[in-house]
Amino acid sequence: MSYLELLKLAAPEAIVVVAALAVLTIGLTTARALVLGPIVAVLGVALAIGAVVMLPSHANLFGGMLVISPLNSLFKIICLALAIATVPLVSSEKALRNPGEYIAVLLLGSVGLMLLVGSEELLMIFIGLELLGLSLYVLAAFDKADVHSAEAGLKYFLFGSTASAFTLFGISLIYGMSGTTALAAIGQKLAGAPVQPLLAVGIVMTLIGFAFKIAAAPFHLWAPDAYQGAPIPSAAFIASGSKVASFVVLGKIVLVGFGPVHGSADWHAMIAGWSPVLAALAAFSILLGNFVALAQTNVRRLLAYSAVAHGGYTLLGVVAGGREGFSATLFYTSTYAVTLVGAFAVVGSVRRETGGDDLQNFSGLAARSPFLAACMAIFFLSLAGLPPLAGFFGKFYLFSAAFRAGANHGLLWLVAVALFGSFVSLYYYLIVLKVIFVDKKPESATAGNGPDFFSRITVTLLAAVVLVLGIMPQTLAAKIIASLP
Amino acid sequence: MIAWTIYITFAGAIVLLVLPRVFARWIALVTATAGFAVSLATFFCDDVDLAHFTTIARVPWIPALGMNYHLALDGISLTLVLVTGIAAISAVLFSWDVIDRANEFFFWLLLVVGGSYGVFLSADLFLLFLFYELVIVPKYFLIAIFGSTNKEYGAMKLTLYSFFGGALVFLGIIAVYVSGGSLDLNELAQFQFAPQLQSWAFPVLFLGFAVLAGIWPLHTWAPTGHVAAPTAGSMLLAGIVMKLGAYASLRVAMNLFPQGFQMWRTWIAVLAVIGIVYAAAVALRQRDLKFVIGYSSVSHMGFVLLGLATANVFGVSGAVLQMFSHGVIGALLFAVAGRMIYRRTHTRELDALAGMNLSRALPFAAFTFVVASAASMGIPGFSGFAAEITILIGAWKSYPLAVWITGAGMVLVAAFTLRALKRTFFDVDGESAAPSNASAARTDVKQMPAPPAQITSSPERSIHLEPITIPEKLGAGLLMFATLAVGLYPKFLLDRIQPAVEAMRFLK
Numbered sequence: 001m002s003y004l005e006l007l008k009l010a011a012p013e014a015i016v017v018v019a020a021l022a023v024l025t026i027g028l029t030t031a032r033a034l035v036l037g038p039i040v041a042v043l044g045v046a047l048a049i050g051a052v053v054m055l056p057s058h059a060n061l062f063g064g065m066l067v068i069s070p071l072n073s074l075f076k077i078i079c080l081a082l083a084i085a086t087v088p089l090v091s092s093e094k095a096l097r098n099p100g101e102y103i104a105v106l107l108l109g110s111v112g113l114m115l116l117v118g119s120e121e122l123l124m125i126f127i128g129l130e131l132l133g134l135s136l137y138v139l140a141a142f143d144k145a146d147v148h149s150a151e152a153g154l155k156y157f158l159f160g161s162t163a164s165a166f167t168l169f170g171i172s173l174i175y176g177m178s179g180t181t182a183l184a185a186i187g188q189k190l191a192g193a194p195v196q197p198l199l200a201v202g203i204v205m206t207l208i209g210f211a212f213k214i215a216a217a218p219f220h221l222w223a224p225d226a227y228q229g230a231p232i233p234s235a236a237f238i239a240s241g242s243k244v245a246s247f248v249v250l251g252k253i254v255l256v257g258f259g260p261v262h263g264s265a266d267w268h269a270m271i272a273g274w275s276p277v278l279a280a281l282a283a284f285s286i287l288l289g290n291f292v293a294l295a296q297t298n299v300r301r302l303l304a305y306s307a308v309a310h311g312g313y314t315l316l317g318v319v320a321g322g323r324e325g326f327s328a329t330l331f332y333t334s335t336y337a338v339t340l341v342g343a344f345a346v347v348g349s350v351r352r353e354t355g356g357d358d359l360q361n362f363s364g365l366a367a368r369s370p371f372l373a374a375c376m377a378i379f380f381l382s383l384a385g386l387p388p389l390a391g392f393f394g395k396f397y398l399f400s401a402a403f404r405a406g407a408n409h410g411l412l413w414l415v416a417v418a419l420f421g422s423f424v425s426l427y428y429y430l431i432v433l434k435v436i437f438v439d440k441k442p443e444s445a446t447a448g449n450g451p452d453f454f455s456r457i458t459v460t461l462l463a464a465v466v467l468v469l470g471i472m473p474q475t476l477a478a479k480i481i482a483s484l485p
Numbered sequence: 486m487i488a489w490t491i492y493i494t495f496a497g498a499i500v501l502l503v504l505p506r507v508f509a510r511w512i513a514l515v516t517a518t519a520g521f522a523v524s525l526a527t528f529f530c531d532d533v534d535l536a537h538f539t540t541i542a543r544v545p546w547i548p549a550l551g552m553n554y555h556l557a558l559d560g561i562s563l564t565l566v567l568v569t570g571i572a573a574i575s576a577v578l579f580s581w582d583v584i585d586r587a588n589e590f591f592f593w594l595l596l597v598v599g600g601s602y603g604v605f606l607s608a609d610l611f612l613l614f615l616f617y618e619l620v621i622v623p624k625y626f627l628i629a630i631f632g633s634t635n636k637e638y639g640a641m642k643l644t645l646y647s648f649f650g651g652a653l654v655f656l657g658i659i660a661v662y663v664s665g666g667s668l669d670l671n672e673l674a675q676f677q678f679a680p681q682l683q684s685w686a687f688p689v690l691f692l693g694f695a696v697l698a699g700i701w702p703l704h705t706w707a708p709t710g711h712v713a714a715p716t717a718g719s720m721l722l723a724g725i726v727m728k729l730g731a732y733a734s735l736r737v738a739m740n741l742f743p744q745g746f747q748m749w750r751t752w753i754a755v756l757a758v759i760g761i762v763y764a765a766a767v768a769l770r771q772r773d774l775k776f777v778i779g780y781s782s783v784s785h786m787g788f789v790l791l792g793l794a795t796a797n798v799f800g801v802s803g804a805v806l807q808m809f810s811h812g813v814i815g816a817l818l819f820a821v822a823g824r825m826i827y828r829r830t831h832t833r834e835l836d837a838l839a840g841m842n843l844s845r846a847l848p849f850a851a852f853t854f855v856v857a858s859a860a861s862m863g864i865p866g867f868s869g870f871a872a873e874i875t876i877l878i879g880a881w882k883s884y885p886l887a888v889w890i891t892g893a894g895m896v897l898v899a900a901f902t903l904r905a906l907k908r909t910f911f912d913v914d915g916e917s918a919a920p921s922n923a924s925a926a927r928t929d930v931k932q933m934p935a936p937p938a939q940i941t942s943s944p945e946r947s948i949h950l951e952p953i954t955i956p957e958k959l960g961a962g963l964l965m966f967a968t969l970a971v972g973l974y975p976k977f978l979l980d981r982i983q984p985a986v987e988a989m990r991f992l993k
Contacts, residue, residue, distance in 0.1 A: 386622060387615040396611070397550070399655070404663045416656065423652040430625065430644060438629045438637065474547045481549055 009059055009068060012051040012076060013114050019044020020107035027100010034096075037103045038087045038454070045084050045110065052076045064121040064182040070483035072118045075248050078334050079113040082241040085341045085462060088454035089233040089348055096231060102142055106237060109135030113245040120256065122171045122181040125249055129167070129209065132242060133160050139234035140226050152229030156238075159212060159222040167209025173202030174257075183257035191260040195272050203258055203274050207281075210253075213246035214311040215304075217285040227304035232351065235300065236344035239307055240337035247333040251318050251326050254278070265319055266410025279319045279414055285312030286421035293428050297359050299347055302428060303340065306383060309425060310336050313418055317398050320405035327480045328394075328401040334476065335382070335390035335469050342462035343379040345455055346372050362432065364441020371456070373436050375463040382466045384429040385422050390469035395422065397477070487527040488542050488556050488606065490520040490566060494573075494599030501592045513577045513591035517598065521570030528563060528981075535560040536984035538608060538671055546612075552668055557608035559988070560981035561805050565605045565732055568812035571967050572724030573598040575816055576717040578960030579824045583631070583715070590631055594717055596623035601725045605732060610658055610668040613737070617654070617729060621647045624718070624726065631715040633827070634773075639713025643722075646696055646706035650730070653693030660686045661741060673741050674990055680744050687745025691738035691753070697730025699786040700753075701760035707786075708779030716823030719775065723782045723815030728808045731789045735801070735989075739793065743991035746796065751884075754794035758887045758894070760787035765897035769904065774826065774833040777905045778818045781861060784898055785811040785869075791887060792876035800879020801986045802979055803872055809978060810860075810868035810971065817857040817964040824957060825850040826909065829950045835905065839912035849953040851910040853961045858906045860968045862899045868968045871975035 007014060023041050027033040052073050059068040087103060096102050112132030119125050137160065141153020175181055177199055178189035190199070208219065215223040227235045254262075254274050263273015270276050289309030296302035314336070317329030347357050349372055354361040366373035382389035399418060402411045469476055497516025501509055527533060535558070542556040576594060583590050596619065603616030621644060628640035662668055665676045678686070692700070699707045707727070711719045739746045761784050768780035785807065792804025827833050830841060844851040860867035863874075873895070880888050971978055986992070 381622060387618050392615070392618070393547075396655075396659070400659045400662055403659045409660075409663075415659065419652045419656050423648055426648045427641075427645060430641065434629060434637065434641075437626060472547075474549055477547065478549050 006061065009055065009061060010066060012048040012055070012080075013111050013118075015044060015048040015051055016080075016107050016111050016114070019048070020104045020111070023100055023107065024104040025100075027098060027104065033098075033100040034091055037099050038091050041087045041103045041107055042084055044107070045080050045087070049077050049080050052080070062121075064119065064184065065124045066118055067120045068118065069485070071248075071480075071485075074479060074483045075117045075244065075330070076114050078337075079117060079241050079245055080110060082244065082337055082341060083107070083110040083113075083237070085338070085345075085458055086233050086237045086240070088458045089236060089341075089345055092348055092352060092452055092455045093231055093233060096143065097145075102139070102231075102233075105135050105138050105142075106233070109139065109237065110241065113241050116245045117248050119249075120183045120252060122174065122183070122186075122253075122257075125253070126164075126168060126171060128245075128249075129213070130164060132245070133164060136160075136234070136238055136242060139237060140230040142234060143231045146229070148225075148229030149231060150229075152226045155222045156226045156230075159219070163209045163212035163219065166205045170202045170205030170208070173198060174206065177202065183252060186257040187259050190258065193260070195261050195263070199261065200272065203261065204277060206253065207250075207274060207277060210246055210250040211281055214243055214250070214314070215285075215308050216281045216311045216315065217288040217308055220285070220289070220308045220311075223307060224301050224304040227307070228298055228300040228357075232344055232348035236341045239303070239340045239344065243307075243311070244333050244337045247314060247318075247329055251329060254318060255321060255326060262321060264406065264410070265414065266406045266408075267413045268408075268410060275319050275321065278315050279411075282312040282315035282319060283414060283417045285309060285315070286418055290421045290424040290428075293425065296428070299357050299359060299362065299432060300344075302432070303343060303347075306425060306428070307340070309421055310383070312421070313395065313398060316402040316411075316414060316418055319414065320402040320411060322401075322405065323481070323484050325401045325405055327477070327484055328398040330480050331473070331477050332394040332398050334480075335394050335466065338462055338465050338469075339379050339382045339391065342375065342459055342466065343383070345459045345462065346376045346379065349455060349459075359432065359435050362435045363439035365436040367441050372459070375459050376436060377433055378463045378466055380429045380433055382470065384426050388467070388470045390466045390473065393470055393473040393477075397473075486530075486541075487524055487558055487563070487566065489523050490570070490602040491556075491599055491606065493519045493523065494595050494602060498592050498595035498599060501588050501595065504588075506587050509587040509591050510577065510581055510583070513580075513595060514574070516595060517570070517573040517577050520598070520602065521567075521574055524563070524566045524570050527558070528567060533558065535563060535981045537988050538562075538985075540608060540671075541606075543608075546609075551666075552611045553609050554612060555609040555669060556606045556612075557671070558606060560983070560985035561732070561735070562605045564805055564809050564978055564982055565728055565812075566602060568728065568809045568967075569598060569601050569605065569725050571963060572720055572812055572816045575820065575960035575964050576720040576724070578956040578963075579720065579820045580715070580717040581954065581956040582824075582828065583717075586630065590627070590715075590717075593623040593627040594721065596620070597627065597721050597726065601729055604729050608670045610661060610670060610673070610737065613670075613733065614654060614658055617733060618651055620726060620729065621651065624722070627718045627721075628710065628714045632713045632718065633715065634712055635709075636713040639709045643706045643710035643713075646703065650693045650696030650703075653689050653696075654733075655693075657686050657690030657693060657738070660689075661737075665741075670736065670740070676741075678742060678744075683742040683745030684748055685745075687738055687742040688749050690742070691734050691746075691749070694730045694734040694738060695753075695790065698727055698734065698790060699730070699760070699783045700790055701756050701763055701783070701787070704760060704764065704783045704786075707783050708776050711779035711782065711819065712773060712775040716820060716828070719779075719819035719823055720816040723778075723819055724812040727782065727786055727815075728812055731786065731793070731804070731808055734790075735793055735804070739991050740989050746991050750794045750796055754791055754880075754884050754887055757787045757790035757794055758890050760784065760790065761891055762894040762897065765894050765901060768901040769897060771901075772835050774822045774835060774838065774905060774909060775819070777835075777901060778815070778822055781818070781898065781901065782811070782815050784894070785815065785861070787894075788873055788876050788891075791880055791891065795876070795879040795883040796991055797879050797882055798983060798986055798992060799875055800883065801989070801992075802982045803875030803877075803879055805982045805986065806868070806875060806971075806975060806978055807872035810872040810968065813964050813967045813971075814857055814860045814867075814869055817853065817961065817968070818861060820957075820960060820964070821850055821854045821857060825853070825953060835908040838909045844910040846950045847953060849958060849961075853965065854906060854910060856965050856968075858902045860972065862902050863895060865972075866969070867972035868975070869972070871972055875975075875979070
């Protein structure tokens with residue numbers, strides 16, 4: 001293995017790092033970083049996507065540390081596309097004082113995403129998690145003038161580092177039991193072995209770190225503050241890219257690495273393993289997220305609690321397991337991420353015009369800016385799971401996968417909980433839309449100049465993606481299914 | 486060809502968003518008329534096989550999961566497509582005075598209509614559910630933005646009930662999809678589902694759909710929603726949306742789970758009979774004209790559910806005919822109450838209306854309301870009679886007791902209809918404190934032809950009411966013609982409905 005070959009296979013990551021350094025330089029040298037930075041970043045990431053496409057379809061370096069497979073490449077592309085969608089939001093965030101640094105950290109976070117997605121080895125996954133986590137902590141706390149941003153960063157950091165410690169400890173136990181850190185090898189070692197207490201502790205501790213990343217209850221406590229307090233692009237990135245990558249890795253760890261200790265979450269026959277743990281997390285997240293979201297008056301906080309619930313739905317596919325369940329999870333989390341970036345982009349525009357993101361700041365948005373209102377309607381109705389939007393197909397796919405799994409429809413209870421939760425969720429999504437479309441705009445509201453050009457394009461594209469994936473879901477679903485081994 | 490009803494309607498909705506506001510109502514009218522014309526042309530076209538659910542379009546949609554864009558047609562769907570077209574045209578005509586945010590109004594309206602066409606023509610379960618859910622959100626905005634009394638509450642209640650039903654349906658559809666391995670309704674209709682699955686999946690699916698059909702005790706969204714909705718909104722709710730639930734119950738729940746249906750049909754009949762009698766009794770006590778009509782809708786939809794529960798050709802065909810009939814009559818009643826009366830008098834309180842001497846001020850409205858009431862009460866010659874008698878004949882074979890109780894319910898229906906009719910149009914000041922129980926309603930009947938001398942006693946009050954406009958007359962004329970035509974010659978529809986019903990599996 002020559003270094004040149006390694007560089008070839010790791011070219012996408014290298015390109016993004018170079019782009020990050022370039023943006024950093026721009027930020028330090030010119031005063032126009034707010035314009036130039038995003039452009040360079042988008043170009044760099046686009047180049048990286050091109051490099052991912054050029055990669056060979058299969059390669060495996062250093063026992064799984066860097067794995068190139070159709071699945072990994074597809075999700076590298078999705079993560080990078082989400083990063084591209086997030087970058088234009090930076091230019092509308094006028095309060096940021098060092099946009100160059102901000103975008104550079106965002107790009108480094110994207111590298112973390114790619115490492116996370118592209119690895120099938122526990123140590124490397126942990127490094128990816130940390131690289132991503134550290135970037136996200138900085139991004140959350142970036143707005144130094146805003147006390148909420150500092151709070152968001154601190155909370156995220158404290159919870160996140162604790163969760164990382166758990167994961168590292170869990171990984172060390174797993175390593176102790178199996179003598180390897182490569183997922184495939186772990187899977188072989190665990191096959192046939194009974195679930196010993198030590199293994200159970202190792203599995204649960206590893207899962208805690210991921211439950212934290214996907215904000216599954218009861219490890220969601222950081223999410224409301226981070227979503228509400230962090231700068232808008234940071235919140236969007238935390239809610240989208242980080243979540244997608246976490247689900248990809250979580251799925252790989254439990255389905256490949258811990259596959260033999262699957263257990264069973266069937267209602268009538270629970271068997272110890274990781275799937276009852278995840279099923280409990282999912283049910284708790286769905287109920288808690290949806291019910292707490294009912295009481296929110298701040299849209300970003302509402303999105304945070306709904307994110308907890310959506311994390312729960314997405315876990316259903318992992319619990320169901322198998323090719324169908326995993327592909328449903330991947331489809332759902334990808335479309336969810338796209339939707340949420342779009343929703344945050346709209347929230348960002350509203351915040352810039354009205355100075356806040358509480359519910360009342362949205363009143364009369366339809367009269368003020370029909371464009372933003374229509375896009376917000378698309379995003380929220382997709383989150384609510386209404387046709388013909390991506391969220392509807394995603395839920396159908398996910399729930400039917402969960403219903404199919406298990407003997408004699410054993411996961412029916414989980415599907416029923418999820419359906420009940422999504423029924424509850426309709427209320428708070430509709431309330432936001434009611435405020436936007438039905439309420440009169442306040443007297444004081446002035447017609448702002450609307451979102452700037454880049455955000456407008458981004459929002460339009462994201463809304464179009466949500467709509468297209470709802471009407472023609474096979475464009476993405478077929479790719480995901482084909483990429484799964 | 487009939488698939489174009491869907492495309493035309495959605496295209497019209499999109500055009501509405503693009504073109505300036507002055508054209509809005511004309512675009513809506515042209516779209517609705519075109520949709521109706523297409524369905525009418527299909528109706529008179531002889532080479533269509535209406536006895537079976539015949540495929541008219543089938544394109545692979547999501548091949549990986551077995552979903553097809555699959556439309557099909559039989560006599561049942563065609564009947565409902567027809568009533569959708571009629572209700573859509575008249576709803577547009579009765580919204581001729583909507584000026585504020587007119588584009589948006591007609592956009593939501595056409596989405597409801599287009600989605601309903603889609604439900605009635607879908608032969609793929611996923612597609613059907615997609616259209617079914619697509620109707621709900623436009624309904625919410627139609628009511629919450631353009632409605633009247635307590636609109637936000639009414640809209641939210643209606644929407645949450647619909648979504649509650651939708652969640653049940655979702656579960657049922659997943660169960661069908663996973664067990665049956667297909668989403669094609671025709672294929673699934675051949676599939677033998679395990680009895681154990683049928684026993685729980687049938688009630689889940691049926692109840693989920695029946696929420697939208699106003700099944701007791703999940704009917705309370707209907708009166709509140711109808712009252713809160715703008716005139717066109719109530720017309721569409723009564724005319725089309727409630728039919729979506731009944732139609733889907735028949736097409737999906739009953740047809741796919743015949744054994745589950747046999748297990749549960751007595752309970753459906755019980756709920757239906759309670760609905761008929763209970764809603765009629767409640768309607769008798771209402772003070773708001775729209776609440777009276779709202780509860781009458783629930784009562785009439787009870788007949789549909791009773792007809793479905795009989796599980797014989799007569800009952801089910803009658804139920805389909807009743808869906809048509811109530812679609813027309815309900816729309817007509819709400820048109821009179823919402824547009825002709827409320828927009829002019831700004832009240833729907835029966836007591837307040839009683840003093841206004843409306844029969845003189847608005848003679849056309851009075852005429853229309855008399856026709857609508859007669860049809861609603863089930864006077865022979867109108868569609869309501871033809872449909873209800875068919876249902877009762879069917880019910881006699883299965884549940885004779887239900888027929889007796891329903892017969893009593895029909896007296897109540899007549900009572901509250903006559904009471905509303907009299908209080909609204911033919912009452913004079915001195916009697917405004919009239920009692921409102923059944924026996925009083927009977928005395929009201931005798932007084933109905935009020936002496937002309939009393940009517941002229943307060944002519945000055947009626948002067949400032951704007952006369953009935955041409956669009957209103959056209960819309961009312963269309964609806965009255967439909968109920969009369971079907972009432973005089975029900976064979977026209979029944980000949981197309983019955984073969985389709987006979988082809989259904991639960992009868993065998």
